[in-house]
Amino acid sequence: MRCSGSTVTLPRLGTIHTHESTEALAGKIAEGKARILSASVSRTAQRWFVSFTVEVEREVPDHHRRPRTAVGIDLGISSVITAVDHRGRVIRFPGPKPLKAALGRLCRAARAHSRKKTGSANRRKSARRLARIHARIANCRLDALHKATTWLAARYETVVVEDLNVAGMLRNRRLARSLADQSFGTVRHQLGSKTVWRGGRLLVAERFFPSSKTCSGCGTVKAKAGRAHLPLRRLRPGHRSGRERCEEPSRARRQWQRGLWSRGKTQPCWAHGGEAGGDPTKQASWGPQAGTRHRASG
Helix, strand or coil, X not given: CEEECCEEEECCCEEEECCCCCHHHHXXXXXXXXXXXXXXXXXXXXXXXXXXXXXXXXXXXXXXXXXXXXXXXXXXXXXXXXXXXXXXXXXXECCCCHHXXXXXXXXXXXXXHHCCCCCCHHHHHHHHHHHHHXXXXXXXXXXXXXXXHHHHHHHCCEEEEECCCHHHHCCCCCCHHHHHHHCHHHHHHHXXXXXXXXXXXXXXXXXXXXXXXXXXXXXXXXXXXXXXXXXXXXXXXXXXXXXXXXXXXXXXXXXXXXXXXXXXXXXXXXXXXXXXXXXXXXXXXXXXXXXXXXXXXC
């Protein structure tokens, strides 16, 4: 197995021309920095792909190019990623929702395919059309997630994510389609690799971590707090929007704050009279009844 320029040579298949150039891989092999272990040939939407399993010498930096930077992210449906960095800046990555955008076209293609006679040329033609729609949906989703995760891993040394029970969330028949369209599991998988490649690290918050009961300023945890008693976090003074939109940055901020707690750092909170270095697991009774409101600088 070898590759050179715009061709690849495979066992039993011989030399095959490729649509994309293989000069980058061929250059690493020529320099002795990579070695091809195996190759897999697959077909997706009438297009053939060859995937190489390569052993390559990757230079991992000892430290991140922007040290002491951290960001906490919250995954959602309206915005696939809502992030809050160490400076309190709120960053949103609106998901493309490719399945929702192409659902009408996909339904029409599937309905037309089901009406074609089995084994006919028209049925094979409609199957190819349906496969192209599915492939475009997957490619649009992966492209958006790759751009977002690459930007986060390159800009922040520490990235804090939450450990979501995605399989359990997909059991909700009212939200399963929207959740699957955002591909939460892919976000965590990509961040796990890209942060290491750039000298950073990925912190995963515990699944049962009480983020909805925790103050994003000092870490005070309310013993009992239902949804109706949670203080409303606002993005900036005068901001008016739905409750979910206001809570997303607060959840992301608490994920980032938990990353600081894991390193023994906290910040003071004027709402609870907390001091830097306090116990983030301190139990206290607080909420709207005390007139507290948190305000995040946008």
